[in-house]
Amino acid sequence: MIQCVTARRIPHVAMVSAFALAVMLLMPSFAHSERECFESRKGYSKVVQKKIGDERVNVKCSNTTGAVLWWGDPYNETVDMGPMPVEADYSHEEAVIKERTPQLKYYMPCTVCHNGVTVPYPKDKNPRQITMHLDIVGEDSMDLKHGRLAIWCLDCHNPTNRDTLISHRGEEISFNQPMRLCGKCHGQIYADWRDGIHGKRIGNWTKGGKKRWWICTECHNPHSVQLERFQPIQPERAPALPRGMTSAEHDDIRYEGGPGGHH
Ligand code: HEC
Numbered sequence: 001m002i003q004c005v006t007a008r009r010i011p012h013v014a015m016v017s018a019f020a021l022a023v024m025l026l027m028p029s030f031a032h033s034e035r036e037c038f039e040s041r042k043g044y045s046k047v048v049q050k051k052i053g054d055e056r057v058n059v060k061c062s063n064t065t066g067a068v069l070w071w072g073d074p075y076n077e078t079v080d081m082g083p084m085p086v087e088a089d090y091s092h093e094e095a096v097i098k099e100r101t102p103q104l105k106y107y108m109p110c111t112v113c114h115n116g117v118t119v120p121y122p123k124d125k126n127p128r129q130i131t132m133h134l135d136i137v138g139e140d141s142m143d144l145k146h147g148r149l150a151i152w153c154l155d156c157h158n159p160t161n162r163d164t165l166i167s168h169r170g171e172e173i174s175f176n177q178p179m180r181l182c183g184k185c186h187g188q189i190y191a192d193w194r195d196g197i198h199g200k201r202i203g204n205w206t207k208g209g210k211k212r213w214w215i216c217t218e219c220h221n222p223h224s225v226q227l228e229r230f231q232p233i234q235p236e237r238a239p240a241l242p243r244g245m246t247s248a249e250h251d252d253i254r255y256e257g258g259p260g261g262h263h
């Protein structure tokens with residue numbers, strides 16, 4: 001029995017070290033190539049892994065899922081959240097977000113086509129069959145997968161300035177503030193989000209500390225929430241132990257003369 005286990009282990013160990021060697025040989029080329037990962041919503045929360053400073057990278061990404069595992073700089077490529085009408089934590093600290101417009105496929109901007117001439121302004125808010133953007137909203141615009149047929153495109157999109165979304169009072173809302181749009185119908189969730197119960201923030205947790213806030217469309221696809229509320233990231237195994245380490249209970253390990261300076 002013991003023999004059997006040992007026999008199976010030798011080739012395994014050999015394979016692992018061959019793999020480690022291959023990875024080490026490839027390392028320098030990895031350092032130069034730009035790698036694209038995603039933060040929360042695949043395809044719509046892209047981030048390019050790059051060096052920030054000498055030692056750090058902006059994000060570390062999973063080799064299995066491509067999802068971001070860790071942020072080297074929580075504020076990398078963020079901008080101010082912009083004016084928010086309701087008071088919350090963001091009113092008393094520095095609040096930043098990632099812009100949505102660079103993530104959109106059709107944003108060039110939208111008014112390149114939706115200028116009233118190239119594409120006429122819609123006559124009313126009544127749902128109709130459209131032939132454009134089916135890659136975004138699904139094959140049948142009369143059966144939009146959000147709101148169980150109670151809402152349509154123009155309850156969210158501004159009919160006369162397509163570069164913006166629209167409030168109940170007809171005020172323009174930036175694509176970078178979807179929380180103000182979603183909040184007009186999902187008041188309770190909007191309140192939870194402002195309180196930090198719904199959604200996600202990272203950054204400095206001292207009182208008044210700067211934070212990055214995740215905004216609604218970084219997690220939810222507004223055109224398909226009825227089919228899939230949220231796309232969970234595939235769970236994966238805990239990372240392998242570094243070579244030479246046999247147990248994860250390394251907290252008590254003390255090195256003679258401190259950590260030897262190897263990384
Ligand atoms: C390449 C041109 C083009 C671009 C760019 C474009 N659209 Fe459109 N869009 C159209 C056309 C054409 C229609 C009408 C299709 C039809 O009637 O069958 C349309 C229809 C729509 C509709 C349905 C309501 C309506 O006005 O008919 C929405 C909502 C919409 N577009 C949003 C956007 C948004 C948001 C952007 C930018 C992120 C955008 N579009 C960019 C061409 C474009």
Ligand code: HEC
Nearest residue numbers: 100104105106107133136137141144152153156178217222
């Ligand atoms: C519940 C609100 C809501 C409804 C209803 C809605 N949209 Fe949108 N739409 C949005 C938001 C918010 C965004 C920006 C998404 C993001 O940040 O990822 C968007 C983005 C878009 C884009 C740009 C996507 C891209 O990747 O370029 C198009 C095109 C579009 N919508 C068309 C439509 C059409 C056509 C309809 C109706 C058939 C519709 N939308 C219905 C809220 C809505």
Ligand code: HEC
Nearest residue numbers: 147148150151155156178181182185216220222225226229
């Ligand atoms: C114009 C009103 C309106 C707006 C704006 C709106 N929603 Fe909704 N949403 C609805 C309705 C109606 C439902 C369906 C509620 C039900 O039937 O339980 C819904 C359902 C949902 C659900 C649950 C999916 C399901 O059907 O189980 C999610 C998630 C959601 N919305 C997210 C968003 C996000 C994110 C935004 C902003 C981008 C947004 N909504 C904007 C009206 C809206």
Ligand code: HEC
Nearest residue numbers: 179182183186189190193198199200214215216219229230
């Ligand atoms: C960090 C990711 C994240 C952000 C940001 C986020 N949500 Fe969610 N939301 C979730 C998850 C996860 C669920 C649970 C999904 C499920 O039930 O499968 C959820 C559920 C929901 C639901 C359904 C709730 C119910 O009980 O039926 C709505 C509506 C919703 N979110 C709206 C919003 C709105 C509006 C915002 C912005 C103000 C927002 N979300 C921001 C992750 C997020």
